[in-house]
Amino acid sequence: MRDYTSYNDSELIEKAKHGEDAAFGELVSRYEQQVAGTVKGMLGDNAAAEDVGQETFIRFYRSLEKFRGDSALGTYITRIAINLSLNEIKKQKKVISLFYSRDDEEKEYDVPEERNYDDESGTKELVDKALRALKPEFRSVVVLRMLQGYSTKEAASILNVPAGTILSRLARAQKELKKILGPFV
Amino acid sequence: MINQEMYDLLIRSMNDQLTAGEDMQLQQALKESSELRDEKIKLNNIGKLLSSRDHSFSAGFHSRVMLAVSDEKKGKVISMDFTRSFTTMFNRIAVAGVVVIVLLVISLYISHGSLNVNTFTGVDPVSQDNLVSVLLYEK
Numbered sequence: 247m248r249d250y251t252s253y254n255d256s257e258l259i260e261k262a263k264h265g266e267d268a269a270f271g272e273l274v275s276r277y278e279q280q281v282a283g284t285v286k287g288m289l290g291d292n293a294a295a296e297d298v299g300q301e302t303f304i305r306f307y308r309s310l311e312k313f314r315g316d317s318a319l320g321t322y323i324t325r326i327a328i329n330l331s332l333n334e335i336k337k338q339k340k341v342i343s344l345f346y347s348r349d350d351e352e353k354e355y356d357v358p359e360e361r362n363y364d365d366e367s368g369t370k371e372l373v374d375k376a377l378r379a380l381k382p383e384f385r386s387v388v389v390l391r392m393l394q395g396y397s398t399k400e401a402a403s404i405l406n407v408p409a410g411t412i413l414s415r416l417a418r419a420q421k422e423l424k425k426i427l428g429p430f431v
Numbered sequence: 432m433i434n435q436e437m438y439d440l441l442i443r444s445m446n447d448q449l450t451a452g453e454d455m456q457l458q459q460a461l462k463e464s465s466e467l468r469d470e471k472i473k474l475n476n477i478g479k480l481l482s483s484r485d486h487s488f489s490a491g492f493h494s495r496v497m498l499a500v501s502d503e504k505k506g507k508v509i510s511m512d513f514t515r516s517f518t519t520m521f522n523r524i525a526v527a528g529v530v531v532i533v534l535l536v537i538s539l540y541i542s543h544g545s546l547n548v549n550t551f552t553g554v555d556p557v558s559q560d561n562l563v564s565v566l567l568y569e570k
Contacts, residue, residue, distance in 0.1 A: 267500060274496050282486040291486075299488055303496045304503060373484050391446065392481045398446065417442045423477050424470075431476035 255319045263310050270310075273319070274303055280320055280394065281327045287389035288331035288382070290374050298334050302327040317403065324394065325404045328386055335382045376426045384419040387412055433466050441471055445478070 250258060250272035261269035281299050289295040305326050306313075313322060377385055390401040391412070398416075402409040437460040443449065444457055461467055536546065543550040 265504075267497065267504070270500060271493065271497050274493055278493065279487055282488045283484070286486045287484070296488055296492065299492065300496055300499060304499050307500050307503060369480065370484065373480060388481065392478055393484060395482065413443070413447050416446050417439065420442050420445070420474060420477070423481075424473060427477050427480065428473055431473055431480060 256315060259310060259313060259315075259319070262307075270307060273306075277303075277320060277323050281323060283393055284324055284327040284389055285331050287377060287393045288328065288385060289334060290378060291370070294334055294338070295331075298327070298330045301330055305330070321396075321400060321404060324390070324396075328390070328404060332382055332386065372427070372430060376423055379426055380419055380422055384415050384422065387415040388419045388423070391416055433464065433470060434460065437464070437467055438470060441467060442474065445474060 248268060250261075250269050253261070253269070253272070255273065255276070258269045258273050262273065278299075281302050282295075285295045285298045285302065289298060302323065306323055309326075313319075317325075377388065380388060386405060387401060390396045390404060391398065396404065398409050398412050402412045405412070437457065440449070440453060440457045440460075444454070449457065461471065539550055540546050
């Protein structure tokens with residue numbers, strides 16, 4: 247089997263466009279973790295996040311012909327992942343509002359109870375809960391800036407909002423996170 | 432009690448470039464307030480906690496994606512084939528239709544010697560006299 251690891255992203259895209267599935271497979275391997283960080287940061291560690299992750303790569307595959315390389319491939323894929331995650335959150339909210347009262351909906355975003363979060367899975371759970379307590383528009387900024395390490399400018403480009411909006415949302419999110427995670431750090 | 436303005440400045444310093452004046456102001460406030468220093472440590476720890484979060488998909492994710500891509504490709508080929516054959520079929524039917532229409536027009540012209548509306552509708556010209564005689568006969 248051909249080794250694609252030595253090719254750069256543009257070369258792999260060209261090969262994938264010409265029907266070389268293994269080249270696309272190499273791109274999936276390269277960006278799998280980045281997409282996982284984005285969708286799991288947005289949706290939590292669950293089956294919905296796995297589905298959105300898969301859908302992200304399928305959407306990317308469908309749009310291979312349209313990709314012109316104006317932005318870095320990682321940014322492009324992250325944009326797809328964030329948009330699909332935001333859509334999934336909207337979908338989930340609709341389902342929640344159909345079956346639960348508003349009070350129940352609010353309970354879902356409760357602050358984590360005080361217990362021992364020392365181990366690795368505990369920390370992960372704590373961070374997940376803290377992120378879920380944030381509104382999606384704040385969560386997306388935290389995921390991009392603090393989890394994925396994108397710059398303010400890059401985050402603004404991914405979310406299609408001005409850089410000032412990113413900064414103000416981030417400041418508000420950090421205050422919220424401090425309220426939630428403060429007792430544990 | 433933490434000065435709210437300094438707290439906001441502290442948060443901004445973590446995400447954005449402060450001006451020299453703002454930076455000096457913040458450094459001074461940090462020197463003077465142990466609470467603000469604690470806040471800075473907490474915010475840094477939160478940042479570390481979030482960035483240390485390592486995520487990966489469950490085992491078999493890659494294979495599932497590639498399988499979905501393969502299905503997608505098959506679907507694309509089938510739909511492309513359908514579109515192509517539909518276009519070809521439509522063209523053939525359209526050409527055959529035009530040929531039939533032309534032949535009909537020619538045959539009409541040959542049999543009636545003209546191509547007026549009556550020829551197409553198959554109605555013979557009715558003069559006023561004919562109409563009167565028809566009405567009288569009916570009576």
